[in-house]
Amino acid sequence: MNVARHLQRHQMLQSMKVLKVGAVAVGTSGSISSVSTYKFRDLTIEELKDVHKAFPNFTYSMDAYTFKDGSRKDLLKVTGTIPMKFQGNKYNIPICLWILDSHPFAPPLCFLQPTENMGIRVGKHIDAQGRIYLPYLQNWSHPKSTVVSLTREMVAMFEEDLPVYSLSAADVARQRELLSYIAQVTDGVSKVEVNSSGRGKVTVIGGGDLALSCLLAISAKGSADKLVLLDISDGSTKGGGAVDLEAFPIPNVQLSKDLVSTAGSKLVIVTVNAWSSGQSYLGVLQSNVDLLRSIVPSVSYHSPGCVLLIASQPVEVMTYVAWKLSGLHHMQVIGIGCNLDTGRFQHFLRNLTSSDGNNGGQEAWIIGEQGENKVSAWSDTESTNSNLSPKLYPRIFQEQLSSRAMEMLKGKGQRSWSVGLSVADLTDTILQNKQKTHSVSSLCRGVLGVQQEVFLSLPCVLGSRGVIGIAPILPDDQVSESLQKSAVSIHDLQQQLRL
Template identity: 30%
Template structure:
């Protein structure tokens, strides 16, 4: 390994992260990861080796301002990786749902995941490819890893979008909005209204204290824009990449730093009485993976909506 910048934190000098897929999400993730300072080495793998090499050349010019080196690699180079992020797959096209992609991308995972698992039996898999819940379940089965070491990006992106929408509605910074989207990263996702708050106050109470009207139709519109955000972005520019790349790095950070951060990520479990399905709930992320530390307290309607979301995903899993 080439000499790293002297300011690299000591506990990060041995950290290798692999990104599988040199498409827009994979490359943007590699770039965001490079600037984050979380890794000493970033390996980019793609079936199109020339493209991967070209992206790596470009990224290494950015590495002049960062602390890591970036290399193009093969699956054998996953050995010793702290985490492998899988972004490879067919992208969602205008008019498609995420679930429409399942058969093509499942076939890709059947090839890729066992190769990763063979080279890096102790790594943590982070799945970003859609449909992410179905493919998180596939990666779990194909890898043979413990459930906590196979993590889908899930509704972490939706939760970020949701907080952004609510922050505009209430005129506050998104960091001050505590609200989550759970369930499927897709059309059956659900906002947890019963627990949503700003500075410790439920949304209705915050609105009353601020002297503004609380309107449920406005709240429903926030949830709708959250669910439809990817479709709207894809319709306009053909892809999403910046938001998801930033979310992937935010998922990776507590894994690398053993941070015990709570995030809505997808992992396999039993949800709403539906067994062996992957969907998103708040999980504690640390160096051993994703753990459901405290069950989320949902009201009756939310419990039923979660069950419907789980059944929707389970139906697709069983069809593969």
């Protein structure tokens, strides 16, 4: 009996091509394609075991997926039929799910997979290429969201509005052309869009005043060929910027709620915040971490070559969180840091030194932790071969200038419009590859005696791929001590967060 059961189980596994622990069985030959490249491999495997239990007819394979920017990646492809009833009749609807390598923190890409005699019924949740859009996907959040629950949500939607219909013999030929098209371009975009490099595309994520301010400032500067506002708000976001943009649309600006719309971005700006008066400070930070977890892995997947610019607060901690969640190189992930304060600081210094005919503000920076702990610093112009000699301003004069300029900075807040202008400034430098120096939040470990893995504002040379280098700063014990204290405090805070 035991042998018979063993053979029966073996035949079942082979015929159904089921998921094995740590791998995916592909085809009846039993060849194995590893999913070891997945960032959260064990979580993905455990969830797919649950999927197999709920839908044993599903098959699993590794296949190449084509994104809007033309890039391709091997992903786990889940195909099968889901049973449903419509007007008393039973149907098996064929679907295809592409599991991203950032799963389960990013939702699957979902498609209908109609046969040659099926037509796609385009509707609110399905486009002409069979791409499935559901609120469940937009609100995806691990561990609450699962593939099994998603599939059941599809069933509920399909039972309200049947997604396919039977084609007449005359329509079958046209359907073959459509299916061939879908097979070539799995993301539901035209061949022209797939071959496009997506040069100059910028995505701003958020639905409030800060997001709209960034969007309008970037648009006014004319740096980007295309702008996308990804509105992930629930409609209650203070300011209602996305709603205003719907009422008063701007040319070359796309409003979307689908993370796939970020694909091919050169720069992605994250402005979201989950502030709540009823939470502790640590609780608010954790809410922001959870919010970024639902966004960042998918963004980095769709635009692996992008620069990720974080404007969420506190910017040092959120930039670190975004870096950890993205899997991108640390040079690609920066925070807005002290760029705004530095711009103001340099402006004040230029005014204070204009009488001597020298551009005194160009080599001075606000660095460190955004807020009360920020400090002023001067570039080591001898190290950078600058035309401005540090001997032009003796140390005592530098301190006096910095003190006066810092006093002028007091009372200057971080209002949305001001931050938007600062973000547009950074955007222009990055997209145009100007290799200009900005004070932005960058990985600071090993700089000025900082030992912790934290992000602090430093004068960074920026280009199209993010941080190119860090400009040398004149040695100053007070500056080093301030950054080291901030690093310890920020690191202690980061250790309390659940990533």
